[in-house]
Amino acid sequence: MNPFRWSFRQQFLLGSFICAALLGYALFVQFRLGIQPCPFCIFQRICFAALGLVFLLGAMHDPRAPGARKAWALLAFIAAMAGMGYAGRHSWVQLHPPELPSCGPGLNFIVEQYSWLGAARKVLQATGDCSNIDWQFLGLSMPMWALAWFVVLGLGALYAGFQRRQSSLFRR
Secondary structure (H helix, E strand, C coil): CCHHHCCHHHHHHHHHHHHHHHHHHHHHHHHCCCCCCCHHHHHHHHHHHHHHHHHHHHHHHCCCCHHHHHHHHHHHHHHHHHHHHHHHHHHHHHHCCCCCCCCCCCHHHHHHHHHHHHHHHHHHHCCHHHHCCCCEECCEEHHHHHHHHHHHHHHHHHHHHHCCCCCCCCCC
16 A cells, blocks of 8 residues: 555556545635635646646556656646745745735736736735635645645656656566
């Protein structure tokens, strides 16, 4: 049951399952606990969804060639890096809140006004509502946990893709 000895497919399926579970918990927090997400949270969810999709597609492909496994691992790591960027910035905003907090416009308005790329740039500027800490576990806020998960999943993807695999069962 050691996940470090699992096949590429099993490791990528585990990553996909973890991303789905994290997204499910985020929806639980939003709809059952009533904590509304800020724009940073939305972009982190998008990154978890993208990462989970890359994990799932990589597991379905289950390449035998080492180069293809490395390509899937790098794709997953890129998605994890984007998530690390958003979660890291969100954590920084929570630790260093702006002096004049203000609730900015919603994500839909931002996307309509600036497009997705402009919205991403605007979200990184962060409004005061992103600095609120509404949820904590073991002293860490939700974006701090998201950052930790992005790091773990990104490194796990690299491990799965770059791990040496035995090419034959009868190898000496």
